[in-house]
Amino acid sequence: MDLPGLEPEVPDLTAYDWIIANISGGKDSLAMMYELARQARAANVMDRVVCVHADLGDAEWPGTRELAEEHAAFFGWRFEVVARNGSGLIDRIEERGMFPDASNRWCTSDFKRGPVRTLMTRLVRELLAANHRDQVRILNVMGLRADESPARRRLLAFVHDGARTCPCPDCRRRRTISDEAKRNKRPVPKKDKIRHGASNTLRHVDTWLPVHAWSTADVWSAVWASGARSHPAYAAGMPRLSCVFCVLASRPALVRAAQLQPDLAARYARVEKKTGHRFRNDLTMAEIIAEAAATPLRATPVACWQG
Known part of the structure; x- marks a missing residue:
């Protein structure tokens, strides 16, 4: 990898x-x-x-x-x-x-x-x-x-x-570089910028991040090995347990969420209408709800979160 x-x-x-x-x-x-x-x-x-x-x-x-x-x-x-x-x-x-x-x-x-x-x-x-x-x-x-x-x-x-007030050597180094660049009115190199x-x-x-390199299969193997209970949203086909309606989710995941939580979807749609701001630039909550109503609720899981 x-x-x-x-x-x-x-x-x-x-x-x-x-x-x-x-x-x-x-x-x-x-x-x-x-x-x-x-x-x-x-x-x-x-x-x-x-x-x-x-x-x-x-x-x-x-x-x-x-x-x-x-x-x-x-x-x-x-x-x-x-x-x-x-x-x-x-x-x-x-x-x-x-x-x-x-x-x-x-x-x-x-x-x-x-x-x-x-x-x-x-x-x-x-x-x-x-x-x-x-x-x-x-x-x-x-x-x-x-x-x-x-x-x-x-x-x-x-x-x-790290952060500006952290006394560790790396943060002190970044602070020195940043302060010197500011005095000389120069941009700070990205690799040396002070963190927040x-x-x-x-x-x-x-x-x-101990599971950063793990695959989805690796994750489920650990879940099953642990013996702990997983959330029923997975059995209903959701690929992740983020916010019910995450703006970063895939269209299929959002449609499935709207089928499972229609009242919450309606609440988001009311907020969308009141604010005049779309749920996502390429997708409104009203469109998600309409597609959810027109799509049969399947037992198969949604394949992916993004895309």
Whole structure:
């Protein structure tokens, strides 16, 4: 495979004070947990793992939060739920007057990445209250896979989540280059730009994608081997357990979702009509609903998520 960051080495799990498993209730999330548990048991750090579920409210499939909690309990891990303060995702779309898209995925930053960082802050405070003296080291673990999209294919399987205030040598180097370029009114080379990650003076955060190189078949093998329950949306033919109506999903996946969740589809259509903003440039929710009504609900699974 021509993929970046696929060195076989697993990060030294003993080097981290906290290991945060981002769990969605979906198959990739569960496969990630299965692999993480295998590695954490070998390193004797199962007690350092904390699961976090970013609750998307009405935009999620019914039972998702409960299933995520069930998965955490299955592995014996602490479970935390985070959510954006204020309105839920669908109401936020209406407030903004626009849907997210591939180039402006504010849904991810506002409803997942940002809330998860609030958990990091709480976990750091827990250790500081217990007289932890050093910078808290956090490994942020996710179930993203290269096969899911071209953007995810370009991700590294292991990377430091650096930022301007992070005191590590690489972040200091980037800061120096950036400041010098700014003084001399020169652009900063892309490879040297300062990141806007989760690290800061109190916490050092690295990100690990343990199933990044796995195929869908690999994922399902791990799910079945785990013995944990998968969400019924898969049995209904959905290829992924993202938001019910994700703007990045394929047309067949969106049509199947509309057949399974017609009331939610109608709600999206009302938001679309009220805001005057299309669900997607090439596809309206009204078109999705119309195709869902005209298409027999089949037992065969939708073949792909994108495309």
